[in-house]
Amino acid sequence: MLLLNRSVKLRLAVxxxxxxxxxxxxxxxGLSSLSKTNDALNRTYxxxxxxxxxxxxxNQALLGNRVxxxxxxxxxxxxxxxxxKQEVAENDAIIDAAWNDYFPERVSGDQERAIAESFIVSLASLRAGIDDINAAMIGNDYDAAREIATTTLRAEYPKVLTAIQGLIDLNSAQAxxxxxxxxxxxxxxxxxxxxxxxxAIIFGILLSIWLVRGIMTPLGKAQALANTMAEGRLDNNVDASAKDEFGVMLRALKSMEAKFSQVVMSVRNNAESVNVAADEIVLGTDDLSRRTQEQASSIEQTAASMDEITSTVRQNADNASEADKLVHDVNQQANAGGEIAGQAIKAMEGINASxxxxxxxxxxxxxxxxxxxxxxxxxxxEAARAGEQGRGFAVVANEVRNLAGRSAEAAKDIKKLVEESIGQVDNGSSLVNQAGKSLEGIVHGVKRVSVLMGEIATASREQSQGIEQVNTAVSQMDSVTQQNASLVEESSAAGRSLQSQAEALLKEVSFFRGATTGQNQRALPAAPRARDSQPRANKGLPTHVVGGKQDTEKWTSF
Structure with missing residues (x-):
């Protein structure tokens, strides 16, 4: 029993x-009983x-022969x-087969053996009588057959049937x-x-009661220890004198309670230190937040000024670009006019040649x-010389002369008109040549003006790009400063949250009563300190519309 009390595993195994x-x-x-029953059934069968x-x-075959x-x-x-006779022989064969299956293997005693041997003797006498009576009947000597039946068969049949019935009754009694x-x-x-x-049921109930008591008692102690720890008591007395695994568990729980008490006291001290540090962090972050916000306001103003300058220079560069485009378009139109004048001169020369x-x-x-x-x-x-035969030919010749005269007059008129057109074409060609020379001068002048406007537009774009880079840098500085201000405010809020959490942790830890003091050690939260609340810097830059009224006035003064 002492050995069983040292191990829960051994108790459960036993x-x-x-x-x-x-x-x-x-x-x-049960198996033994079933085996005996099976043996008895086999013996009976x-x-x-x-x-x-x-x-x-x-018995049935004997009665069949008699019938x-x-x-x-x-x-x-x-x-x-x-x-x-044949049917009797068949019944005799059935009798022999059944008797050989029974005798002598299944004879169970001397009494049964004596009855069986007497049956064998009576059966031999009966069969001899049956053979004799069959022979007499086949020989048509029915009187002799009747004599044998009334003497031999009447004497032997009762012996045989009595013996076989005795065996049946004996085996029935044995069954x-x-x-x-x-x-x-x-x-x-x-x-x-x-x-x-x-x-077995009584033993099992007693064994269950013993096991339940051996298991539930230490579990009850462990539950009581856990409940008292949940209530905040860390100085409990637990009986851990048991030698089995539950005793080991109770001693481990006691060690855990002691270690937990040390951890709680350490956490309390650390929480007080964190609370003090959180106060200092909050003061520092408030001061840093105020200065960062002032710096953000200054950079925001600078960014607004740079944005206005950038807008003015950008508008100047856009106007210069537009002027450059206009001059370029005029140059292209002048070149197109010169080309058209050249084409007109060539056309006039073609008309003159035509x-x-x-x-x-x-x-x-x-x-x-x-x-x-x-x-x-x-x-x-010749028609006149021909006389009457050439009169018709003379008429045709006369008409041809008239047509030739008309053609000559029309050719003279056309020649006169063509000569006048040639004179006018020559005058037009000289005028077109003069216009082409004038357009060439205009094209050269426009090209020079286009070059100058391109240089002005390039300088304006470079100036705008430089100012935009400065404006971008100032805007980035403003954005970074705003982000720094936001981060400082978030740090200040985190410090305040840390302070609140430290105070809450102190309140939670003070719930436990350690083994060293034996009483509630409620830590008072640190007194709240005055904090200068500064408004958060505005992160958004001022909205600036290029081309507004203010920009127009500045461009005019520029």
Missing amino acids: SLGACILMLIVVGII EGNVLTLGDLIKV KITAEQRDRTPASAITT AANNQQSSSDYVWTRNFVIGVMVA SRKIAGIVGLIDEIAFQTNLLALNASV
Whole structure:
């Protein structure tokens, strides 16, 4: 028992082993009972049931032979006597097979053996009588057959049937006795198993009570210790005298309580130090926040001024760029005008050349008309010489002369007009040449002005870019300063939050009562200090619209 009190594992193992052992005992008893019942059933079946089956077959075959012989004596037919003999032989074969299956292996005692041997002797005498009566009936000697039936068969049949019935009754009695013995064994086994089960249940209940008491007692102590620690008491007295695992657990809980008490006291002291440090951090961050906000305001004003300058210079650069674009467009238009003038000069020269070609063509037409007139005149002279035969040809020649005259007059008019056009084209060409020279001078002047405006626009863009870079740097400084101011304010808020958390931690830690003081050690929170609350610097830069009224006035003064 002392050894069991030293280990919970050993107690549980012993309890489980006892339960398993009781289960094994009950199982062995049940298996033994089942084995005995099975043996009894096998003995009854092999020794009595099978024997009764064989004996009943023998009895039925004997009765069948008797019935057949009696029926044949009544019919008195020799032919059917042969069939009866065969049927008797078949029944004898059934009797021999059943008897050989029974005797001598399943003979269970001397009394049964004596009855069986007397049956064998009576059966031999009966079969001899049956053979004789069959032979008499086959020989149609039914009177002799009747004599044998009334003497031999009547004497032997009762012996045989009495012997076989005795064997049947003996085996039936043995089967009844075996059944009675099985019932008695079942009642004893049932009572014994019930007794073992009742004993196992009582033992299991007692074992459970012992285990529950051994486990719940130290668990109750551990629960009580945990509850007192939850209430804030860290100086509890716990009985940890047990030698088993629960005793080890209670001693570990006691050590944990002592260590936790030390940690709580250390946390309390650290919380007081954190509270003091948080006050100092809050004061420092408030002062830094105030100075950072002042610096942010100054940089914000500078950024606003730089933004206005940047807007003015940007507008100047945009105007210079627009002027440069206009001059560039004028230059392109002047170049286009010069090119058009050159094209007009070339067109006028082409017209002059075409007019001269037309004049040559008209002169050629005039000469052709003159030659045609001469030919028509010659034709008329020849027609006149021909007399009456050439009158028609003279009329045609006259018409040709008229047409040639008209063509010559039209050619003269066209030539006159072409000569006038050539004169006008020459005047136009000289005027276009003069206009082209004037446009070339204008193009050279516009190109020079475009170069100068490009240089002005480039200088303005560079100046605008430089001022924008300065403005960007100032804006970044303003943004960084604003962020610093915000971070300083967040640090101040974090310091105040840290101070509040330190005060709350002190209040929470003061809930516990340590083993060193034995009383509540509630730490008073540090007195709140006056803090100068400064408004947070505005992070947003002033909105500035390029091209507004203020910008227009500054551009005019510039």
